[in-house]
Amino acid sequence: MYEFLLRMGDNTLVLGHRVSEWCGHSPVLEEDIALANISLDLIGQTRLWLGLAGEVEGQGRDADALAYRRDAWDFRNLLIVERPNRDYGHTLMRQFLFDLWHHERLADICLSEDDRVLGIAAKCVKEASYHLERSTDLIVRLGGGTAESHSRMQTAVEALWPYVGEMFTDDALDIEMDKAGIAPLPSNQRPRFDEALNITLSRASLTRPAGDFAQKGGRSGVHTEDLGHMLATMQFLPRAYPDARW
Amino acid sequence: MVSEAQIWAWLDEVPDPEIPVLSLVDLGVIRGVEIGEEVVIKVTPTYSGCPATSVINLDITEKLRANGVKNLRLEPQIYPPWSTDWIKREAHEKLRAYGIAPPVSGTALCPRCASANTEMLSKFGSTPCKSHHRCKDCLEPFDAFKCL
Ligand SMILES: [Zn+2]
Numbered sequence: 580m581y582e583f584l585l586r587m588g589d590n591t592l593v594l595g596h597r598v599s600e601w602c603g604h605s606p607v608l609e610e611d612i613a614l615a616n617i618s619l620d621l622i623g624q625t626r627l628w629l630g631l632a633g634e635v636e637g638q639g640r641d642a643d644a645l646a647y648r649r650d651a652w653d654f655r656n657l658l659i660v661e662r663p664n665r666d667y668g669h670t671l672m673r674q675f676l677f678d679l680w681h682h683e684r685l686a687d688i689c690l691s692e693d694d695r696v697l698g699i700a701a702k703c704v705k706e707a708s709y710h711l712e713r714s715t716d717l718i719v720r721l722g723g724g725t726a727e728s729h730s731r732m733q734t735a736v737e738a739l740w741p742y743v744g745e746m747f748t749d750d751a752l753d754i755e756m757d758k759a760g761i762a763p764l765p766s767n768q769r770p771r772f773d774e775a776l777n778i779t780l781s782r783a784s785l786t787r788p789a790g791d792f793a794q795k796g797g798r799s800g801v802h803t804e805d806l807g808h809m810l811a812t813m814q815f816l817p818r819a820y821p822d823a824r825w
Numbered sequence: 826m827v828s829e830a831q832i833w834a835w836l837d838e839v840p841d842p843e844i845p846v847l848s849l850v851d852l853g854v855i856r857g858v859e860i861g862e863e864v865v866i867k868v869t870p871t872y873s874g875c876p877a878t879s880v881i882n883l884d885i886t887e888k889l890r891a892n893g894v895k896n897l898r899l900e901p902q903i904y905p906p907w908s909t910d911w912i913k914r915e916a917h918e919k920l921r922a923y924g925i926a927p928p929v930s931g932t933a934l935c936p937r938c939a940s941a942n943t944e945m946l947s948k949f950g951s952t953p954c955k956s957h958h959r960c961k962d963c964l965e966p967f968d969a970f971k972c973l
Pocket of ligand 1: 899935936938940942960961962963964965
């Protein structure tokens with residue numbers, strides 16, 4: 580259960596931090612505000628998941644301790660969320676693929692037999708649905724925009740494609756969570772994800788990449804070096820000045 | 826011994842930190858008041874990352890302490906999740922008068938001229954709870970409470 584909660588909370592923590600890196604750098608003011616708000620939602624969701632993880636672990640660690648005092652190999656996020664931002668199209672495509680998965684995942688977890696898990700999923704799914712509406716709209720607009728925006732979106736979906744498969748791979752922990760009634764298998768979502776993805780890509784005049792090679796490892800603590808660089812920035816202050824307060 | 830109704834009345838005097846024309850009771854974030862050996866206030870967050878959440882907790886504590894409530898405990902309650910349906914109907918008029926379109930599914934009405942001829946500029950406005958719009962009749966920009 581603790582590991583499952585880390586998986587949920589680390590996804591929103593790592594993506595929330597990545598998205599916040601745009602703050603003050605976005606192409607237009609409205610986008611800057613939107614990304615900052617999405618980041619806030621994701622960090623808020625992280626507090627719920629990691630807060631419960633700390634409670635379940637029972638070692639006296641709260642959400643902050645879990646976020647700031649673990650090393651890369653203790654993180655359980657999907658690799659896609661630690662991918663660097665690159666250009667704006669790449670950031671939006673990463674957000675769209677994540678939102679599409681996240682929304683379905685949370686909707687599934689709303690069936691949890693654990694009241695605490697259900698409570699968090701029911702809270703987060705509403706926000707995820709709002710994020711998905713926005714990212715879908717932007718993918719369609721940019722994919723069908725200028726030749727330049729179209730080509731950047733196509734490049735982005737191809738670069739991120741190898742990181743999609745990991746979202747739907749079941750492992751021993753997933754099977755255990757499913758049997759315990761805590762969360763259904765991630766693989767259940769794949770047909771719904773594919774259907775929605777195909778619709779949006781076709782509205783955006785984008786081509787779905789071929790092949791199903793999947794980079795894996797994030798959910799068991801094997802990460803790309805990009806996560807280490809990100810954590811160095813994110814964790815610097817609380818590690819250099821332990822217990823610093825506002 | 827303080828009554829439950831008295832506590833509700835005090836909480837109805839605490840303004841939302843970001844939209845001060847609404848009280849915390851108008852906003853629908855107070856889920857319950859229990860009076861026993863201690864006074865327990867059940868509070869639900871609006872958006873999970875809303876920075877106002879901790880300010881709201883502080884404001885509740887200060888208000889009740891100032892009125893002599895001693896054994897006070899705030900209990901977060903996230904389920905059922907807050908949505909804009911929890912905002913009191915009477916509060917919609919206060920929002921409109923303040924220049925914020927109340928939450929509606931569909932096109933937001935301009936809070937200044939009541940026109941329905943408006944467009945959304947961005948799904949996110951000046952705070953996590955608002956989206957940004959423009960009225961095509963009076964040409965003024967305005968914020969609307971996001972319908973969640
Ligand atoms: Zn108007």
